[in-house]
Amino acid sequence: MHSESTSSYDPPLPALSGDPASVLSGGRPLGPAEAPPRAGSRTRQYQVIEALRAVRRVCNARPRAGIILGSGLGTLADSIEQEAVIPYADIPHWPRSTALGHAGELVCGRLAGVSVVAMKGRSHYYEGYGMDELTLPVRVMRAMGTELLFVSNACGAVNPFYRVGDLMILEDHINLMWRNPQPGSPREALGRYCAGVSSPYCSVLIERAAEIARSKNIVAHLGTYMAVTGPNYETRAEYRAFRRLGADVVGMSTAPEAIAAAQQGMRVLGFSIICNVARPDAPTVNSHADVLAAANRAEVNLRSILLGVLEQEGGPSDL
Numbered sequence: 642m643h644s645e646s647t648s649s650y651d652p653p654l655p656a657l658s659g660d661p662a663s664v665l666s667g668g669r670p671l672g673p674a675e676a677p678p679r680a681g682s683r684t685r686q687y688q689v690i691e692a693l694r695a696v697r698r699v700c701n702a703r704p705r706a707g708i709i710l711g712s713g714l715g716t717l718a719d720s721i722e723q724e725a726v727i728p729y730a731d732i733p734h735w736p737r738s739t740a741l742g743h744a745g746e747l748v749c750g751r752l753a754g755v756s757v758v759a760m761k762g763r764s765h766y767y768e769g770y771g772m773d774e775l776t777l778p779v780r781v782m783r784a785m786g787t788e789l790l791f792v793s794n795a796c797g798a799v800n801p802f803y804r805v806g807d808l809m810i811l812e813d814h815i816n817l818m819w820r821n822p823q824p825g826s827p828r829e830a831l832g833r834y835c836a837g838v839s840s841p842y843c844s845v846l847i848e849r850a851a852e853i854a855r856s857k858n859i860v861a862h863l864g865t866y867m868a869v870t871g872p873n874y875e876t877r878a879e880y881r882a883f884r885r886l887g888a889d890v891v892g893m894s895t896a897p898e899a900i901a902a903a904q905q906g907m908r909v910l911g912f913s914i915i916c917n918v919a920r921p922d923a924p925t926v927n928s929h930a931d932v933l934a935a936a937n938r939a940e941v942n943l944r945s946i947l948l949g950v951l952e953q954e955g956g957p958s959d960l
Contacts, residue, residue: 685773688734692781695732700725700749700758703786706951707779707907708752708759709898711794714914714936715761717944721750735781736764736774747778753951758782765893767872772822776901783905789846789954790902791947795936796892796913797874799884800864803915806939807860808946809890810850811911813840814866816896822904841903846910846950853949859942864889866913868896877921890915910950914939 702724710717727747729735738745744761751757760778764770779790796809803809847863854861867888869875875883875891883891890913902909916935917925 685777689777689780689784691733692735692777693784696727696747696749696781696785699727702749702756704749704756704758704782705787705954706752706755706757706789706791707782707787707902708757708947709763709778709790709792710759710761711763711792711894711914711936714793714795714940714943715744716937717940717947718746718748718759718761720944720948721748721752721757721759723748723750725749732781734774734777736768736770736777738762738764739768753948755951755954757951758785758787763894763898765872766818766820766870766897767893772820772897775897776822779898779901779907780905783902783907788907790898790907790909791912791950792895792898792902792909793912793914793943794866794892794895795916795932796866796890798890798915798918799867799880800862800889801918801920803862803889803918804860805915805918805935807862807915808854808939808942809862809864809866809913809915810847810854811842811866811895811899811913812847812863813842814868814896814899814911815886815888816900817867817869818896819870820897822897822901841899841909842911843908846908849953850910850912850946850950853946854942857942857945857949859946861942861946862889864913866895866911867891869893875919877924880919880921891919912943912946914943 708718725748727749729737729745729747732747746761748759748761749757752759763778764775766772766775782790798807851861851863865888867883867886867890869891871893880891892913895911899909899911914936916932
């Protein structure tokens with residue numbers, strides 16, 4: 642059973658000055674449990690603000706939706722009416738993408754009439770980044786004003802009924818990264834501490850995406866994503882274990898970003914593209930090139946559903 646996350650968003654401050662905790666909370670007074678933050682928390686807050694300043698120097702729009710594009714899915718950003726393209730290297734503290742199929746650019750513009758900011762490629766825990774670093778882009782997007790987060794990934798299926806090229810809409814995830822992006826105490830939280838959601842994924846958006854897929858005859862399962870650290874592919878025993886734990890697919894991303902977004906009151910919709918199917922009793926050798934090829938072939942269906950969801954969101958964004 643899933644419930645839609647309610648937004649606790651406050652309008653952003655027009656100026657980026659003063660106490661960082663106040664800036665990231667929209668200028669509202671901090672309660673006793675939130676202040677004063679410890680030095681580590683202040684560092685994280687300043688990093689978000691410095692990254693936000695760099696983005697706003699190039700793009701000062703208030704996007705309504707954020708989009709994170711995984712392996713082989715970056716060309717979806719070509720559909721955006723681009724207003725600005727910012728290399729990750731130009732944004733302070735922004736994690737760099739090193740995996741194949743991740744361009745490493747932040748694209749600001751409009752898609753289906755909605756103001757969006759899109760990441761062409763993400764970083765991963767296995768690349769040596771901590772959870773604070775991996776989720777900094779989501780926190781910057783939220784500080785820009787985004788209310789929705791669309792997150793996508795290329796994954797492997799452990800559900801034997803899935804096929805290569807199918808889509809899966811995330812109903813939930815199992816986080817086996819053994820790390821959580823929420824800082825260690827209420828005083829350090831950038832958002833709601835221990836956000837009380839049974840799933841970070843918005844049930845309303847899930848149903849909307851599923852209905853669009855049905856109307857377009859697109860195979861889009863509803864299922865559970867298993868997040869692991871990687872970078873190696875799983876063993877036969879791990880595939881069997883993940884299936885018994887309730888997973889339908891397995892990948893190496895998404896959960897940290899979804900948790901961080903839900904913590905900040907964002908509505909989240911997640912998509913997985915099935916790039917290989919685990920067959921523990923008849924194993925095959927998988928390569929990242931195969932993953933990218935499958936993701937590229939299925940991207941047109943993902944694009945169609947995403948555009949449909951955005952069109953139904955409708956309404957102008959604040960500029």
